[in-house]
Amino acid sequence: MTKKLMKGAEVIGASAIAAGCKHFFGYPITPQNEVPEYMSKEMPKIGGVYVQAESEVAAVNMIYGAAGTGTRVMTSSSSPGIALMQEGLSYIAGSEVPCVIVSVSRGGPGLGGILPSQSDYYQATRGGGNGDYFMPVYAPANLQEMSELMQKAFDIADQYRTPAMVLADGMLAQMMEPVEIKPYDSKNIDKSSWATTGTKGKRKPNIINSLRIKADALEEHNRHLNEKYCTIRDNEKDYEAYQTEQAEVIVTAYGSASRVVRNAIDNLRDEGLKVGMIRPITLWPFPDNAFDELPDTVKAVLSAELSCGQMIDDIRIAARGRWPVDFYGRTGGNIFSSEEIEEKVRAMLKGVISNAR
Amino acid sequence: MTNVNEKIMCAGFGGQGVLALGQIISLLAMYNDLNVSWIPSYGAEMRGGTANCSIIYSDRLVGSPILTNDITTLIAMNNPSLDKFEDRVVKDGLIIVNSSIVTRKVKRKDLQVVYIDATDIATELGNIRVQNMLLLGSYIGCKSDFTMKQVERAFKEKFKESKAAFIPMNTEAFKKGMALVKEI
Known part of the structure; x- marks a missing residue:
């Protein structure tokens, strides 16, 4: 074929x-x-x-x-x-x-x-x-x-x-x-x-x-x-862990949004910043086990969604209070750019983290 | 091919063959084992005078298929397309202008510009509809290593059954478009 x-x-x-x-x-x-x-x-x-x-x-x-x-x-x-x-x-x-x-x-x-x-x-x-x-x-x-x-x-x-x-x-x-x-x-x-x-x-x-x-x-x-x-x-839980080794910030994104996030992770890693992505492939059952596999270096998790914040609930359940979970989203058909995600993650790496949606 | 990361915006009126042009480029990239994405504008965006599609081909995995201010090649087939996308092309990028329809010059001085009277030349060749393949020839002449053999294969894949009759005319237009940029 x-x-x-x-x-x-x-x-x-x-x-x-x-x-x-x-x-x-x-x-x-x-x-x-x-x-x-x-x-x-x-x-x-x-x-x-x-x-x-x-x-x-x-x-x-x-x-x-x-x-x-x-x-x-x-x-x-x-x-x-x-x-x-x-x-x-x-x-x-x-x-x-x-x-x-x-x-x-x-x-x-x-x-x-x-x-x-x-x-x-x-x-x-x-x-x-x-x-x-x-x-x-x-x-x-x-x-x-x-x-x-x-x-x-x-x-x-x-x-x-x-x-x-x-x-x-x-x-x-x-x-x-x-x-x-x-x-x-x-x-x-x-x-x-x-x-x-x-x-x-x-x-x-x-x-x-x-x-x-x-x-x-x-x-x-x-x-x-x-x-x-x-x-x-x-x-049946399924996910992809991308560039999670030594990561300090983990972005979680699925589907089309994860394509943009992958670009952002590549660009930030090129700069030497330690960031990675968890990409759920099954949304139900949510792959909470992916978070148990994360390295000790992780300080915060970001949910990046083309919504006002829905998957973030499952991420918070999976995080079990181990890390603050921040949110970044665009809606209406607007798609966040790689630069928007990079800027948000850079701020998080500097400690600017909102734990409320 | 290595270190390839081409991001092309093909834009024009509906009916100018913008989407097909993008699909042929995508096929050529696929034949070279590159990662490719093609995505059309759809919905409300289509109602503003331009139909367009974005193509990315790269030796790296393609992330977002949507282009922002990172267009490396703009193929502008009408005025609204040039107006909309000129500022979104990267420095040292390429703009190919269909100067039969586009009435102004490109303002940017920090990139390569090629003017091709695609609509007029296509009409002279006998069919206005081959204007897109003329521009394909110009694009490949300027910027890519895709071979004539691959172009023929792409035409065979795109123009099937009753449409196969259009292959010779499109091939002629393609060669003409390529020759024009070689002269420049």
Whole structure:
């Protein structure tokens, strides 16, 4: 296989198909419209189904239904569209059917704007649906990684019978980079114990349901789900530690923002300043273990986000009071420059640290 | 290639082939095993008279694909593009001006400037739409080691099926654009 110059939105679609995704349901919204455009063209070629639903609410329930057959299914949307899907996501998590949700987030609240933004960290990691549920959230920072995480998300979804999200933004969806979509050897997971594929009169029906009226039955189900989430926390945390050796200040950033921060770290290191980056690849489960690996030289941590400060909560939990955690963010589609981050980190190295957002 | 860190802004009106120009440059960099990013302006920014795309190619990992005041090459295909980006080009950088459309001279004195009547020459060659590949030739003539063979490969990748008929015309425009800067 050789590399192809591909747009982020195409990478999402092509990688999903390579991972065995057979059905796509969605509703148009910028800045991810090239994903459904790609899927509408490609799904018929592989004997799959593409449906443009009448709304995001309909799309997520189509996912719910199709996922119940054990077939690999996905949708893609953006912030207000993902907001409309929250009810369905809660049902999908509660009834434990696997699917992949791509969120190409835009600025908010409300209709907001279409430019790159990371103000949906809470929406992705806490969810807006009801009940005690979580879902794995992957945050790629480049298109090769986006391809690999898309494919992994399908496996993780199947393995744990959970919705899994890939979170990007307009920068990653609209940009092009050389990418190799690797042929993917998906994990072959037996779904016969739960998938509703027709009994053919030979077995008891499999029932997909999230309703449990009796307290004990629901509590037992909640405990089961919680055990699953604990297993995911134990096994699936992922991050990149970049230039953390001897670092005095650690910048934490994910996705598109981490690309700018990487430039800033390189420039500061070129000046001889001891700074590094933790880049969460999974946002849930948050890689708090990354902070336990930091050297004793660390004096402060910065959260750099394209939001008013959301991931900083998880960083503070992970820091457990060991270091002050400062914040730098831009919003509205504005992206901080490398110089802005460098200036902030230089001030922190001199001891100017605000521990309040 | 080593010590490469080129940051190109291609800007012009929609329809001048700005995005395709950027994509061809990106393909050429990819063929040379360089790290590449291409990103278009989109949304409200597109409504102000310029469509543009930023390309970075480097032997280092590309961080942010967004260009700030670090443009090393500006290809300006209309007046608003030159107005908007002239001050954001680095000292000793390169500005290639489509002087068929751009009505003023570059004010900066601390960088290299090349004026190419791209739109007029493309029209003379028989198709105004090859103006972007003319400028590609000028860019490569000025600044890069990409080979003719790689350009042919990029054209084959970009102009597929029914569009393959346009390859000879684009190749001619490319060669013309390259020859023009060699004369300067």
